[in-house]
C-alpha cells in the first residue's frame with residue numbers, strides 16, 4: 001500500500017529525515033514511535049505531500065505508483081488521509097462545509113458515506129458542525145474534528161499523528177473505535193483494506209487498535225522495527241536510549 | 248436675488264423648509280462649494296450633469312429585465328416578495344414608493360421632499376447629523392435639486408421583513424444627488440437595505456448620497472448598503488446616525504464590484520445611555536478601484552458601546568484604505584475596532600488606519616486590532632490535504648474571510664449577499 005524509499009526531507013532549510021525506508025502492506029497498521037523532534041510528523045507530512053516538507057532524495061509509492069511529485073490534494077483524492085498533530089483553524093469556513101467537500105471527493109471512488117450528521121453525532125461534534133473549522137476548539141475537540149473529517153473522507157491509507165494526545169479516557173475509547181472503523185478492523189481479516197500509520201507517545205491507542213508492526217524513528221532515521229507492543233514495552237522501561245544503540 | 252430665485256425654482260423638494268433655515272444652509276453650503284474632501288481623489292463636479300426625467304412605475308416587475316437584474320445584484324428584489332416596502336429612485340426621479348400592505352400603519356416610505364413638506368419634525372432633522380459644509384459634495388447636495396427616501400418606523404413597531412431601496416444611475420456622466428432620512432421611533436426595529444447601482448449600459452457617473460439616521464430610545468436599525476457600480480463611477484456617500492438611549496444602530500457596507508473611486512466615512516453618535524453601534528464592512532478592491540472606506544463611532548452616552556469590523560481585499564491595481572475611528576467622550580463607554588486585510592498580487596495596495604481618541608474620558612476603554620497579511624499558507628495546505636485543490640482552498644478561505652455572517656442579517660439577505668461574494672470571488676480568481 002505504502003512504500004517509502006530512502007526518503008530525505010528538508011524543513012525550513014534543515015535536513016530532518018535522513019534516509020527513511022518503510023513499508024506498510026495492504027490492511028496493515030503500523031505504529032511510529034520516537035522521541036520529540038525525531039521526525040515522526042515530518043515523515044507523515046512528507047507522505048501526505050505537504051509542500052513545506054521538501055523531498056531531497058528518495059521516493060514515496062502508494063499502491064505501486066510513485067506519488068513523490070504529487071500535491072496533497074491529488075494524494076488525498078488517491079486515498080490518503082491524515083490526522084494532523086496541530087491542525088490550524090480556518091476562520092469563516094464551517095466544519096460542515098469541509099466535511100461535505102471531503103465526502104464528495106470520496107464518493108467518486110467509494111460507496112456513499114453514512115450521513116454527516118450521524119458521524120458527527122458519534123464523535124460528539126453535532127454542535128461543532130456549524131462552527132468555524134477548528135476555531136476555538138479544545139484539544140480533545142480538535143482530535144475529534146480531525147477524526148470526523150477522516151471518517152467523511154474514508155481514505156485507504158490513514159496517517160494519524162498522535163490521535164490520543166491530550167484526550168481524556170472516554171474520548172480515547174471513542175477515537176479508538178473510530179480508528180478501527182477507518183481501518184475496517186471490525187470486519188473479517190480478509191476484508192481489511194485500509195492501512196494505517198499511527199504516531200503515538202502514550203501507546204494508549206494500542207489498547208483499542210490492533211497494530212501489526214512498530215518502528216522507532218530517531219534523529220531522522222528508523223532505529224528499529226518490531227512487534228509494536230514489545231517495542232512500546234521496551235521504550236516504557238528503558239526510554240529510547242537502547243534503541244539508539246541497536247541502530 | 249436672482250440666484251436665490253433660481254435655486255428655489257429647481258429645488259422644489261426643499262420648499263417645505265423655512266426660508267431663514269434654507270438661507271442659512273445655503274450660506275454654509277456656498278462657503279464649502281470648492282472645499283475638497285479630507286480623503287480620496289478630488290472630483291471635478293462640472294464633469295457631471297443632472298439626468299433626464301424618468302416616468303414613475305406602478306410595479307417594479309414592469310421594469311426592463313436588465314434593470315431588474317442589476318437591482319437583484321444589489322440585494323433589491325423587484326418581486327418585492329419578503330420585503331416590507333420599497334423605494335426606487337432613478338437618477339433624480341422617484342419612480343416608486345410602496346409599503347407592503349401587511350405593514351401599513353407600521354412604517355411609512357416617501358420622497359424626502361414630501362416628508363419635509365409634511366412633517367415639521369423632519370424639517371428639524373435636516374442636515375443635523377451630516378454637515379452641509381463638510382465638503383464640496385455635501386455642499387453640492389444642498390445647492391441642487393435633491394430627492395431621497397424618507398423612512399419612518401412608528402413607535403413600538405417591529406418590522407421583521409427588510410425595507411428595500413434602490414438608487415439607480417441611468418445616464419452617462421449623470422450626477423445622482425440623494426438625501427435620505429430614516430427615523431426609527433421609540434422601541435421600533437427594522438432592517439433597511441439600500442442597493443446602489445447603475446443601468447447596465449451606463450459607464451460613467453457620480454453618486455452623492457447624504458443619509459441621516461435617527462434611532463430613538465430602545466429602537467434598533469440594521470442598515471445594509473450594497474454598492475454595485477462600474478469601473479468609471481465616483482461615489483461619495485455622507486452618512487451620520489444619532490442613537491438615543493438603549494438604541495442600536497448596525498450599519499453594514501458591502502462593495503464587491505470595481506469602482507473608479509469611493510470615499511465614505513459614516514459616523515455614529517452614541518448620544519443616549521446604553522446606546523450601541525456596529526459597523527461591518529466588506530470590501531473587495533478590484534481592477535483600478537480607489538476605495539477609501541471608514542467608520543467612526545463617537546461615544547457620548549454613559550455605557551455606550553461600539554464595534555467596527557472591516558474585512559478588505561485589495562487585488563489587481565486597486566488601492567484600498569480601511570479607516571476606523573473610535574472617539575470616547577464619556578467615561579463609561581467602550582468600543583473595539585477590528586480591521587483585517589488581504590492583498591493579492593504585487594500591484595495592489597492597502598492601508599489600514601485605525602484611530603483611537605479619548606477626549607476627557609479616562610475610564611473609557613478603546614481597543615483595536617489591525618492586520619494586513621496573506622492568506623495563511625498553512626490553512627491552504629491543510630485544506631489541500633483534505634482533497635481540495637489549491638485554487639478552491641484559496642477561494643474557500645477568501646470567502647470565509649469576507650464572512651457575511653458577521654452582519655446579523657435576515658436569512659434571505661444573508662444568502663443574497665453570500666451569493667454576491669461567491670460570484671465576485673469566482674470571477675476574480
Ligand SMILES: Nc1ncnc2c1ncn2[C@@H]1O[C@H](COP(=O)(O)OP(=O)(O)OP(=O)(O)O)[C@@H](O)[C@H]1O
Nearest residue numbers: 011012014016034035036037038039040041042043
Ligand atoms: N520549519 C522548520 N524549520 C526548522 N526546523 C523545523 C521546522 N519544522 C520542524 N522542524 C524541526 O524538525 C524536527 C522534527 O520535527 P517533527 O515535528 O517531525 O518531530 P516529531 O518526531 O513529530 O516530534 P514530536 O514528538 O515532538 O511531535 C524538529 O527538531 C523540529 O524542530
Ligand SMILES: [Mg+2]
Nearest residue numbers: 040041085161
Ligand atoms: Mg510530531
